[in-house]
Amino acid sequence: MPKRTKAEAEATREALLDAAEVIFLERGVSRTSLEQIARQAGMTRGAVYWHFKNKSDLFHAMLDRVKMPLRQLLDDVEDLERPRAPLESLRLAALHALERLQGPRSRRVHTILFHCCEASSDVDILELHQRLADDCHETMLERFEEANRTGTMIASIEPEIACRMLMSMFGGLMHDWLRDPTRYDIGDIGPRMIDTFFERISPCTPHCTSPPHSSS
Amino acid sequence: MPKRTKAEAEATREALLDAAEVIFLERGVSRTSLEQIARQAGMTRGAVYWHFKNKSDLFHAMLDRVKMPLRQLLDDVEDLERPRAPLESLRLAALHALERLQGPRSRRVHTILFHCCEASSDVDILELHQRLADDCHETMLERFEEANRTGTMIASIEPEIACRMLMSMFGGLMHDWLRDPTRYDIGDIGPRMIDTFFERISPCTPHCTSPPHSSS
DNA sequence: GCAAGTTTACATTCATGTATGTATGCCTGT
DNA sequence: ACAGGCATACATACATGAATGTAAACTTGC
Numbered sequence: 492m493p494k495r496t497k498a499e500a501e502a503t504r505e506a507l508l509d510a511a512e513v514i515f516l517e518r519g520v521s522r523t524s525l526e527q528i529a530r531q532a533g534m535t536r537g538a539v540y541w542h543f544k545n546k547s548d549l550f551h552a553m554l555d556r557v558k559m560p561l562r563q564l565l566d567d568v569e570d571l572e573r574p575r576a577p578l579e580s581l582r583l584a585a586l587h588a589l590e591r592l593q594g595p596r597s598r599r600v601h602t603i604l605f606h607c608c609e610a611s612s613d614v615d616i617l618e619l620h621q622r623l624a625d626d627c628h629e630t631m632l633e634r635f636e637e638a639n640r641t642g643t644m645i646a647s648i649e650p651e652i653a654c655r656m657l658m659s660m661f662g663g664l665m666h667d668w669l670r671d672p673t674r675y676d677i678g679d680i681g682p683r684m685i686d687t688f689f690e691r692i693s694p695c696t697p698h699c700t701s702p703p704h705s706s707s
Numbered sequence: 708m709p710k711r712t713k714a715e716a717e718a719t720r721e722a723l724l725d726a727a728e729v730i731f732l733e734r735g736v737s738r739t740s741l742e743q744i745a746r747q748a749g750m751t752r753g754a755v756y757w758h759f760k761n762k763s764d765l766f767h768a769m770l771d772r773v774k775m776p777l778r779q780l781l782d783d784v785e786d787l788e789r790p791r792a793p794l795e796s797l798r799l800a801a802l803h804a805l806e807r808l809q810g811p812r813s814r815r816v817h818t819i820l821f822h823c824c825e826a827s828s829d830v831d832i833l834e835l836h837q838r839l840a841d842d843c844h845e846t847m848l849e850r851f852e853e854a855n856r857t858g859t860m861i862a863s864i865e866p867e868i869a870c871r872m873l874m875s876m877f878g879g880l881m882h883d884w885l886r887d888p889t890r891y892d893i894g895d896i897g898p899r900m901i902d903t904f905f906e907r908i909s910p911c912t913p914h915c916t917s918p919p920h921s922s923s
Numbered sequence: 924g925c926a927a928g929t930t931t932a933c934a935t936t937c938a939t940g941t942a943t944g945t946a947t948g949c950c951t952g953t
Numbered sequence: 954a955c956a957g958g959c960a961t962a963c964a965t966a967c968a969t970g971a972a973t974g975t976a977a978a979c980t981t982g983c
Contacts, residue, residue, distance in 0.1 A: 496948065501960060519825040521737040524938055537964045540940080586844040606833060609825040617822060617886055624883060635886070646908075652899050655883075656876060659900070663879025664871070667840060671835055683868045691907040713983065753929050753946065756974075774969055 506532040520608035577634035722748040738825035793850035805897045
């Protein structure tokens with residue numbers, strides 16, 4: 492039955508995006524044909540070409556459903572009563588991002604982003620990653636610089652370096668974990684890594700308590 | 708001229724691999740045809756099919772030219788006169804890996820690995836990455852555990868967590884930098900990240916000297 | 924002359940974009 | 954309120970192009 496009501500049309504659009512997630516994940520972006528996506532959604536290619544210009548357009552629409560820019564993550568963890576220290580905001584935002592990442596859709600789409608699509612293909616994935624990274628770097632650096640000015644992080648660590656360390660660590664963790672999420676529990680490992688990082692770049696409170704071990 | 712001497716045949720094999728690096732980098736693995744690789748090397752597809760079974764086979768042959776397992780990196784920096792502390796070995800190995808990464812061929816191939824090929828394609832890139840990561844994780848963990856036993860790292864940090872932090876940081880840095888190597892000098896940023904990491908997980912020597920800043 | 928190395932030709936498969944077909948929902952005038 | 958008409962939401966068909974693997978031809982070293 493060719494034509495549907497407006498709401499049903501929107502439903503098939505979503506169904507097509509769901510289908511795309513599944514098939515992209517299974518077969519990789521470049522190897523999946525629009526035919527396969529359509530069939531997974533119980534439609535034909537005509538439906539795909541109606542809702543989307545081409546594969547690239549569909550891909551970006553798929554991404555739009557799971558975007559989580561750092562600014563928004565920071566807003567999510569903000570406490571309106573009493574503002575937090577910049578590093579504490581970052582730490583909570585990172586933990587929050589980890590939680591969100593584990594949601595089925597976010598997990599699927601980020602796996603596709605990291606592992607199931609390649610540069611110079613239908614989608615300019617490099618520029619996409621770059622834009623996301625730049626945005627993240629910019630707002631993260633602000634916090635580290637503020638922490639540096641207010642002495643809430645160790646003075647000898649440059650904000651730029653701390654920023655790149657955190658970004659690399661987080662990105663690397665995502666890349667590694669998403670390769671096979673059954674290998675370890677990122678809900679356990681992730682927070683411990685993040686907490687350790689922030690603890691280690693914060694000014695010395697009563698830790699630094701490693702006894703000067705003296706056995707050969 | 709069809710047929711050459713044995714040495715010349717080997718030369719065309721290398722030429723084909725060189726060509727593959729260039730074209731894979733330009734167009735992504737799945738979008739490059741064997742025809743394009745052959746033409747880049749001044750040959751035809753027949754030559755490719757003579758030397759390699761298929762695209763996957765060629766890909767793996769390309770990788771074999773740049774492998775740098777952690778064990779070997781550690782060997783490279785070993786000092787036979789006086790053995791180093793485990794963390795110092797790791798630090799030097801990481802710095803050494805950074806140097807190697809910047810070589811033109813290594814850089815090209817690793818860029819392909821991270822950005823120009825996708826899962827479920829001609830090559831099982833996920834399993835490949837996984838094997839490399841597992842190997843790295845295994846030998847790295849040994850060092851961190853030894854450091855933990857000998858008190859050469861802060862006792863409250865679990866070896867497993869430190870290991871994953873370093874791996875993620877390094878992997879994330881590679882992933883980020885290779886996306887566009889013109890953006891920053893990894894020969895400068897990289898070592899500062901690595902040194903900061905190891906400095907921060909080492910037992911307190913006379914640092915921890917951030918004055919308890921007290922301005923509002 | 925035989926086999927290694929390389930080219931050319933061929934058959935098959937498959938994805939893409941577009942054009943066209945078509946049935947249904949929705950809106951507008953009266 | 955309902956009949957016509959138009960736009961919407963798809964399906965089907967087609968033309969094109971390109972990549973793969975293999976087989977057969979050729980050419981030269983040993």
